[in-house]
Amino acid sequence: MDxxxxxxxxxxxxxxxxxxxxxxxxxxxxxxxELTIEEPEVVSRIVDSVTCRWCGHGRGVEVTTEGE
Ligand SMILES: [Zn+2]
Incomplete structure:
Protein backbone atom coordinates (compact mmCIF):
# COMPACT_ATOMS: atom_id res chain seq x y z
CA MET A 1 0.00 0.00 0.00
CA ASP A 2 1.04 3.56 -0.62
CA GLU A 34 -32.16 -11.62 -7.40
CA LEU A 35 -28.56 -10.61 -7.77
CA THR A 36 -25.63 -11.77 -5.69
CA ILE A 37 -22.26 -10.22 -6.47
CA GLU A 38 -19.40 -12.60 -5.77
CA GLU A 39 -15.63 -12.64 -6.05
CA PRO A 40 -15.02 -8.93 -6.51
CA GLU A 41 -11.49 -8.34 -7.74
CA VAL A 42 -9.84 -4.95 -8.16
CA VAL A 43 -8.26 -5.01 -11.61
CA SER A 44 -7.00 -1.46 -11.56
CA ARG A 45 -6.69 1.34 -9.06
CA ILE A 46 -5.78 4.90 -9.93
CA VAL A 47 -5.20 7.56 -7.30
CA ASP A 48 -6.61 10.79 -8.71
CA SER A 49 -5.63 13.11 -5.88
CA VAL A 50 -4.36 13.15 -2.32
CA THR A 51 -5.10 16.17 -0.16
CA CYS A 52 -3.65 16.89 3.28
CA ARG A 53 -6.48 17.39 5.77
CA TRP A 54 -4.58 20.01 7.73
CA CYS A 55 -3.22 22.09 4.85
CA GLY A 56 -6.29 21.72 2.65
CA HIS A 57 -4.17 21.04 -0.42
CA GLY A 58 -1.93 18.28 -1.74
CA ARG A 59 1.04 20.35 -2.85
CA GLY A 60 3.34 19.03 -0.11
CA VAL A 61 2.19 15.42 -0.18
CA GLU A 62 4.79 12.77 -0.90
CA VAL A 63 4.04 9.15 -1.69
CA THR A 64 6.13 6.37 -0.24
CA THR A 65 5.56 2.74 -1.07
CA GLU A 66 6.27 0.31 1.74
CA GLY A 67 6.73 -3.34 0.91
CA GLU A 68 4.32 -4.88 -1.57
ZN1 LIG B 1 -0.13 19.28 5.43
Missing part, protein backbone atom coordinates in the same frame (compact mmCIF):
# COMPACT_ATOMS: atom_id res chain seq x y z
CA UNK A 3 1.70 5.75 2.38
CA UNK A 4 1.49 9.50 2.32
CA UNK A 5 3.38 12.23 4.07
CA UNK A 6 2.78 15.97 3.91
CA UNK A 7 6.09 17.76 3.79
CA UNK A 8 4.36 21.10 4.46
CA UNK A 9 3.08 20.22 7.97
CA UNK A 10 4.49 16.76 8.73
CA UNK A 11 1.09 15.07 8.71
CA UNK A 12 1.23 11.34 8.05
CA UNK A 13 -2.21 10.29 9.25
CA UNK A 14 -5.00 12.39 7.71
CA UNK A 15 -5.58 12.61 3.98
CA UNK A 16 -8.49 12.89 1.60
CA UNK A 17 -7.83 10.41 -1.18
CA UNK A 18 -9.80 10.34 -4.42
CA UNK A 19 -9.28 7.15 -6.35
CA UNK A 20 -10.82 5.31 -9.25
CA UNK A 21 -11.06 1.56 -9.01
CA UNK A 22 -12.10 -0.91 -11.67
CA UNK A 23 -13.63 -4.05 -10.21
CA UNK A 24 -14.43 -7.29 -11.96
CA UNK A 25 -16.96 -9.46 -10.19
CA UNK A 26 -19.17 -12.46 -10.76
CA UNK A 27 -22.84 -11.46 -10.98
CA UNK A 28 -24.93 -14.40 -9.94
CA UNK A 29 -28.68 -14.13 -10.57
CA UNK A 30 -31.18 -16.48 -9.08
CA UNK A 31 -34.07 -17.79 -11.18
CA UNK A 32 -36.18 -15.17 -9.42
CA UNK A 33 -33.88 -12.42 -10.67
Missing amino acids: KYRCTACGNVTRFDVVETTTVRSFHHYTVGG
Whole structure:
Protein backbone atom coordinates (compact mmCIF):
# COMPACT_ATOMS: atom_id res chain seq x y z
CA MET A 1 0.00 0.00 0.00
CA ASP A 2 1.04 3.56 -0.62
CA LYS A 3 1.70 5.75 2.38
CA TYR A 4 1.49 9.50 2.32
CA ARG A 5 3.38 12.23 4.07
CA CYS A 6 2.78 15.97 3.91
CA THR A 7 6.09 17.76 3.79
CA ALA A 8 4.36 21.10 4.46
CA CYS A 9 3.08 20.22 7.97
CA GLY A 10 4.49 16.76 8.73
CA ASN A 11 1.09 15.07 8.71
CA VAL A 12 1.23 11.34 8.05
CA THR A 13 -2.21 10.29 9.25
CA ARG A 14 -5.00 12.39 7.71
CA PHE A 15 -5.58 12.61 3.98
CA ASP A 16 -8.49 12.89 1.60
CA VAL A 17 -7.83 10.41 -1.18
CA VAL A 18 -9.80 10.34 -4.42
CA GLU A 19 -9.28 7.15 -6.35
CA THR A 20 -10.82 5.31 -9.25
CA THR A 21 -11.06 1.56 -9.01
CA THR A 22 -12.10 -0.91 -11.67
CA VAL A 23 -13.63 -4.05 -10.21
CA ARG A 24 -14.43 -7.29 -11.96
CA SER A 25 -16.96 -9.46 -10.19
CA PHE A 26 -19.17 -12.46 -10.76
CA HIS A 27 -22.84 -11.46 -10.98
CA HIS A 28 -24.93 -14.40 -9.94
CA TYR A 29 -28.68 -14.13 -10.57
CA THR A 30 -31.18 -16.48 -9.08
CA VAL A 31 -34.07 -17.79 -11.18
CA GLY A 32 -36.18 -15.17 -9.42
CA GLY A 33 -33.88 -12.42 -10.67
CA GLU A 34 -32.16 -11.62 -7.40
CA LEU A 35 -28.56 -10.61 -7.77
CA THR A 36 -25.63 -11.77 -5.69
CA ILE A 37 -22.26 -10.22 -6.47
CA GLU A 38 -19.40 -12.60 -5.77
CA GLU A 39 -15.63 -12.64 -6.05
CA PRO A 40 -15.02 -8.93 -6.51
CA GLU A 41 -11.49 -8.34 -7.74
CA VAL A 42 -9.84 -4.95 -8.16
CA VAL A 43 -8.26 -5.01 -11.61
CA SER A 44 -7.00 -1.46 -11.56
CA ARG A 45 -6.69 1.34 -9.06
CA ILE A 46 -5.78 4.90 -9.93
CA VAL A 47 -5.20 7.56 -7.30
CA ASP A 48 -6.61 10.79 -8.71
CA SER A 49 -5.63 13.11 -5.88
CA VAL A 50 -4.36 13.15 -2.32
CA THR A 51 -5.10 16.17 -0.16
CA CYS A 52 -3.65 16.89 3.28
CA ARG A 53 -6.48 17.39 5.77
CA TRP A 54 -4.58 20.01 7.73
CA CYS A 55 -3.22 22.09 4.85
CA GLY A 56 -6.29 21.72 2.65
CA HIS A 57 -4.17 21.04 -0.42
CA GLY A 58 -1.93 18.28 -1.74
CA ARG A 59 1.04 20.35 -2.85
CA GLY A 60 3.34 19.03 -0.11
CA VAL A 61 2.19 15.42 -0.18
CA GLU A 62 4.79 12.77 -0.90
CA VAL A 63 4.04 9.15 -1.69
CA THR A 64 6.13 6.37 -0.24
CA THR A 65 5.56 2.74 -1.07
CA GLU A 66 6.27 0.31 1.74
CA GLY A 67 6.73 -3.34 0.91
CA GLU A 68 4.32 -4.88 -1.57
ZN1 LIG B 1 -0.13 19.28 5.43
